[in-house]
Amino acid sequence: MHPTEADRTDAACEAGRGWIHEAIERVEADRNRSADTHLFPIPLPREWGVDLYLKDESTHPTGSLKHRLARSLFLYALCNGWIREGRPVIEASSGSTAVSEAYFARMLDLPFIAVMPASTSKEKCALIEFYGGRCHLVDDPTAVVAESRRLAAETGGHFMDQFTYAAQATDWRGNNNIAESIFHQMDRERHPVPCWIVVGAGTGGTSATIGRYVRYQRHATRLCVVDPENSAFFEGWVRRDPEFATGLGSRIEGIGRPRVEPSFMPEVVDRMIRVPDAASIAAARWLAGHTGRRAGGSTGTNLWGAFQVISELRAAGQRGSVVSLLCDGGERYAHTYYDDGWLAGQGIDPRPYRAAIDAFLATGVFQG
Incomplete structure (x- = not known):
């Protein structure tokens, strides 16, 4: 007997499904082999009553969030x-x-x-x-x-x-996502439920996952999204305009977009802060000198926003914790953010912003 067209189609479908099953098993095995990423504290004066943590996503197998x-x-x-x-x-x-x-x-x-x-x-x-x-x-x-x-x-x-x-592919209710991991790791800290989580937006997937999870779990945590120069997210959020576009690329790789992307969920964001590129780079370089951990520019953007909300918590007499992300390692930017010649060519001077960071650490008052 000769196979019919339907038989051949069924056989092809079964072969395709078999490949998909094997592919999913391989990807799932990667998750099983991967340990969670570390959450480490950034030393601040204890008497401030505010603790800062970075979740180090650079320790993933491919080195980033x-x-x-x-x-x-x-x-x-x-x-x-x-x-x-x-x-x-x-x-x-x-x-x-x-x-x-x-x-x-x-x-x-x-x-x-x-x-x-x-x-x-x-x-x-x-x-x-x-x-x-x-x-x-x-x-x-x-x-x-x-x-x-x-x-x-x-x-x-x-x-x-x-x-x-990005916002659809991740299970925001849990299932080992980044938000669930943060709250689990914070469980035994001095202030276990963060006052603020500070993240940047490239696709908007991370901020959407965290913002949805916080609401699902009924936490009091607020979400701050930091945005670099040239990016459309900040202005789109302020204007409530999902079609807003700058038409300009971001110099802070990994975050910022020329237009507001479909995965960005403005309704789950409590606050946005626009961060100058030179401030992002100054904060990333400060982190390297202060902790020995070199990170990319997007981590610096996160830190700049975190310093601002910490200063405001102190001014209001509030105690608590702030969590942000170390998105990737600085070795990827040896010829850009950590190269003084490249910075000069881009017209970026991080020195005034580094002075603002040093003044903040000395006084607790942030003049960013």
């Missing part, structure tokens, strides 16, 4: 049937998400193409290539999404589209 997102995006796309055996995966990224997605694509023996601004650090490009990915650089940072869609159509691959699906 985006490892969590990449794993969630792969599982989401696999369960939706969007990723197929042998077909390329394409992502629009400023670097760190692409590094993590290249890692998971290699795990599944899939080609991976990262569409990124030409200004992306050489260190991130090298990491993407180390994991078997290909870097597709574009001069206009606002064109990465359109170019990713074009490549997906041309190759028959899947455009992962983190900016659309």
Whole structure:
């Protein structure tokens, strides 16, 4: 007997489903092998009554907060049937998400193409290539999404589209997400329920997950989102305009976008702070000197916002804790944020902002 067309179709579907089952098992195994990331305190005068913590996401296998997102995006796309055996995966990224997605694509023996601004650090490009990915650089940072869609159509691959699906792919109610981890790790601290959690926004997925989780668990914690220069999130939040766009790329890799992205959920954000790029870099460099931990510019943006809310808590006579994130390691930015020549070429002078940090630590008053 010869197989019918329906038989052949059923066989192909079963083969495809078998590959998807194996792929999901591999990605889930990565989560089982990964320990949680550390939450470490930043020393402040104890008499202030306010404690500051950073959750060190640089200890993930691919070295950044985006490892969590990449794993969630792969599982989401696999369960939706969007990723197929042998077909390329394409992502629009400023670097760190692409590094993590290249890692998971290699795990599944899939080609991976990262569409990124030409200004992306050489260190991130090298990491993407180390994991078997290909870097597709574009001069206009606002064109990465359109170019990713074009490549997906041309190759028959899947455009992962983190900016659309980040807030949907993560289970915000728990299931080992970053918010659940923060509250579990804070459980035995002096002030276990944070007054504030301070994060940046690239896709908006992390802030959406934390903001939703806080409400779901009925915590009193408030969420502050910090935003770098050129980014649309701050102004879009102030104006309540989900279509707001600056058309400009962010110099702080990993956060900030030329437009308000679909995954950004403004309703779960209690406050936003706009942070100058030089302040972000000054705070990242301060962290390296103060703790020995080198971090990227987005961690500096987080710290600048955290210092501001700590100063306000003290001025109001409130005690409590503030939690933020160490998003990735500073080794990825040796030729940018930690290079004085690069800073001079960009017209960035972190020295006045470093002086403001030193004055804050001496007095408890932040004049940012």
